[in-house]
Amino acid sequence: MSGLMEEMNEKALARNIPLSVQLDLTYRCNERCVHCYLDHDDHGEMTTSEIKHLLKEMADAGVFILTLSGGEIFLRKDFFEILEYARLELNFCVKLKTNALMIREREAARIRDIGIESIQISIYSHRPEVHDAITLVPGSLKRSIAAARFLKAQGLRVIFANVLMVQNMNDYQGVRALAEELGIESTLDPTVTPMMDGDRSNLSLGVGNAELREVFRDKELVGDVEEFCAVPAPGDDNLLMSLPCSAGHTACYVSPYGDVYPCVQFPLPTGNVRKQRFLDIWRYSDQMNDVRSIRLKDLTTCTSCTHATTCTRCPGLAYMEGNMRGPSSADCEKSFARTGIPSANMLAKKRAPANLVQIRVQPAAAPGAGAIA
Amino acid sequence: MSKLYLTRNPKVAARSLDGEMMIMSGKDSTLFTLNKTATILWQAADGATPLDEIVDRKICTEFEVEPAEALKDAETLARELASHEILQISEQPIPRNSGESR
Numbered sequence: 002m003s004g005l006m007e008e009m010n011e012k013a014l015a016r017n018i019p020l021s022v023q024l025d026l027t028y029r030c031n032e033r034c035v036h037c038y039l040d041h042d043d044h045g046e047m048t049t050s051e052i053k054h055l056l057k058e059m060a061d062a063g064v065f066i067l068t069l070s071g072g073e074i075f076l077r078k079d080f081f082e083i084l085e086y087a088r089l090e091l092n093f094c095v096k097l098k099t100n101a102l103m104i105r106e107r108e109a110a111r112i113r114d115i116g117i118e119s120i121q122i123s124i125y126s127h128r129p130e131v132h133d134a135i136t137l138v139p140g141s142l143k144r145s146i147a148a149a150r151f152l153k154a155q156g157l158r159v160i161f162a163n164v165l166m167v168q169n170m171n172d173y174q175g176v177r178a179l180a181e182e183l184g185i186e187s188t189l190d191p192t193v194t195p196m197m198d199g200d201r202s203n204l205s206l207g208v209g210n211a212e213l214r215e216v217f218r219d220k221e222l223v224g225d226v227e228e229f230c231a232v233p234a235p236g237d238d239n240l241l242m243s244l245p246c247s248a249g250h251t252a253c254y255v256s257p258y259g260d261v262y263p264c265v266q267f268p269l270p271t272g273n274v275r276k277q278r279f280l281d282i283w284r285y286s287d288q289m290n291d292v293r294s295i296r297l298k299d300l301t302t303c304t305s306c307t308h309a310t311t312c313t314r315c316p317g318l319a320y321m322e323g324n325m326r327g328p329s330s331a332d333c334e335k336s337f338a339r340t341g342i343p344s345a346n347m348l349a350k351k352r353a354p355a356n357l358v359q360i361r362v363q364p365a366a367a368p369g370a371g372a373i374a
Numbered sequence: 375m376s377k378l379y380l381t382r383n384p385k386v387a388a389r390s391l392d393g394e395m396m397i398m399s400g401k402d403s404t405l406f407t408l409n410k411t412a413t414i415l416w417q418a419a420d421g422a423t424p425l426d427e428i429v430d431r432k433i434c435t436e437f438e439v440e441p442a443e444a445l446k447d448a449e450t451l452a453r454e455l456a457s458h459e460i461l462q463i464s465e466q467p468i469p470r471n472s473g474e475s476r
Contacts, residue, residue, distance in 0.1 A: 005406075005407060008407075009391060018391065063391060065387065092386075093389075118387065118398060
């Protein structure tokens, strides 16, 4: 984050202003990514006029950075109407997240005319057989890359967003090389997010600790490996009063159905803009204020952890594990992969009494049926 | 001296935060914050009101400053903002094409 952006964030925090919002316009999608945390049905998306009304409320509340995401945003027939309204009428700084399958020269030119901060495209591999096996759409890599070229040709800032998984573990360098060749930025996220309905089965797609350890020692990716993987220095009292992240403090998330959450990765319902004003939810929701009240000193396990000063603990992932004041195991794994030192959470789990019941007998089993593990 | 007209570049993103404008350049995504004087210019830049009138009505009434000196400074500032493509400037009135500034 730039110094100026940091300064603006501080001001927004002090004045309780939601500086940035991610608004998902739809959960419908034309890809079926194996790791995706969303369902792809329409359960009653906000209409065009509902979205415009919400955008007006958000602009009045001081929202500056608006990320339009999904699902696939271009599946909404009113997408350009919404984008034009957000940009040209309400002066938002707009970021787009898309798979870009529906972007050709005409759409790229129109986006340029409207003006956006950046457009992020999901790219999981430089090899079609790997990328397309993740999106489950044959030809998707070719189409996404073609779109990236159209957008780049219009002078737009394009970013490739990659999620590190077992399937594409060996391809992140290829994606980076492809991005460099096209003059495009790239990001790599090693976290697979659990499904919004709580199903955690997709987490098995995430890479193991040994692989993560290897990635965290790639100097092309992390820069100074020694510094990145260093054992963190102990924290002080100021650190204990620090905020976990921007979720609920200067940022929040709104679903296609108008539900407001602290973050896209933090599915704690705080209100619905179809029933309440956006600013009222932001300011007065008990849940939002509960999230806001949390300081590092309040965390159940993490306060005493070696990694407290450098951990990227996500309160949303912790919430999905059952306690927003608790640890986020995915981040414990990352800290461990970086430094080789287990987190307080990992040590506590190790100390927990083992479940000695290894075999359960099915009750009222049919005659002759045996024990099942 | 000829008149100078200013209008906001519709390609930039803008929001007022605690009386200061945050501006994101449409050209290269650079973030700017405008001080109070620049914010006044930004908010008054409707393409129809000449700079001397903006200075007279909005700046000289807000700050204790000599009108001639204020106009000179405001023109320098307007040209600087134009060089970052935050404002568009012209010696003729500029048809308005951007939304309301918040």
